[in-house]
Amino acid sequence: MLPDLEGWAVFARVAESGSFASAARSLGLSAPTVSKVIARLEHRLKTTLFQRSARHLSLTAAGVACLERARRMLSDGEWLEAELREGSVRPRGTIRLAVPMGFGLDILGPVLPAFLEKYPDISMEIDLDDRTVDLLGGRFEAAIRITPGELPPASSGGAHLLCRSMVRFVCSPELKASLGPLETPEDLSGKSGLLYANTDLPDLLRLTHHDGKQVSVRLRGRMTVNNGDMLLPALRNGTGLALLPDFMLRKDLEAGRLVEVLPGWQGNVLSVWFMVVGCGATRLQMPARLRVLLAYLEQTLGGKMSQDYSAAQEKTR
Known part of the structure; x- marks a missing residue:
């Protein structure tokens, strides 16, 4: 069949x-x-x-x-x-793209040179900002947006899922050893936290167990910043605990510079979206330059990060 x-x-x-x-x-x-x-x-x-x-x-x-x-x-x-519709027309023009800073530095930046080499008639202007910028007012054509959970962000254009990422509670091996036995999230209440500012309550961390149980933990903020990458040196130094996405942590976890604090517990799953401003939801309604960028990101980011996400899910079960 x-x-x-x-x-x-x-x-x-x-x-x-x-x-x-x-x-x-x-x-x-x-x-x-x-x-x-x-x-x-x-x-x-x-x-x-x-x-x-x-x-x-x-x-x-x-x-x-x-x-x-x-x-x-x-x-x-x-x-x-x-x-087939466009024949031999080559995608061309400038893409103005808004991207969260951490994702842009860690994930997007390394893969864009190959895209620009593949499409020599396309140029890019990229704005890195962890805040939710005004896409229409900023004259952006597209954006990378990261949302908690599985639903797309509200938009007048199209939202296309690129990948998902786990969010982990981590610290340095030395700090974990000094904290003693940790069995439940409540054991961390009041501990030193390295906090991400772009949330409603940065010091209140919401965790979910693989069996579905949900708990909130309040940390004592030692450093609060609006960019997750700035927390990494303090994390490695043992200054505090942090809740950050896999795409920021992968290299440090693999190298042993950071460890999970409570395996089996995680923060909200994050969904990474390619947002197209002022276009409908289908690819055929996009300019060719955006369509090829979306296809490229799905192939280069979607495959690898989706595999990492699926493997991380299995590990937490």
Whole structure:
């Protein structure tokens, strides 16, 4: 049998948008039609891809495992059709892109030179800022936005999921040894914290156990900054504890400069989105320069970081 390519494309769009209704609007279909396509795919696979409730839609473990390849199928199909429509026209022009500073320095910066080499008629102007900037007022064409949880940020344009990242509670090995046995988040209450300022309550850290239990811990702030990278030297030095995303911590964790404080507990999962200003949700409505950038980021960031995310999920179970 041929694979259910329509079903996988609809599955990817539902996962990206966070609801059947949003996916239906972006695909030009009715919500019942989208629901029927997903039900058909799940029946074919003999597994459930989404956990459904009256107010929430989330991926099952099987859905998470399938998502990256489904998104790639959708991306390849849309890109193939766009190439055939445009013929030999080469993407060109300037992309004005707003990016969170830590993500830009750690993740985006290293992969952009190859993109610019591949597309010599495209230039980029990048604004690094951890604050949520005014995209229209700043004359940006696109942005990288990072949100807690799985739902996309509110936007008048399109939001395309690039990847997800775990958030871990970490410190230096020396500090962990000095703290003594740590069994529950409550054991950390009042300990020295290195805090990220761009949240409502920087000193109140919300943690979730792999069994679903949720706890909030209040730390004593030793340093509070609006950029996560600035916390890393103090973390390595043993000044305090911090809750930061995997993409900032990977090298230090692998080298043993940092360790997890409470394995099995994590902060909110972060979703990384490619936001397109003033365009519809489909790729065919984007300028070619944005479409090729999105496809490139999905291939270079989405694959690697999604694998890291899936591996991290398995590790916490």
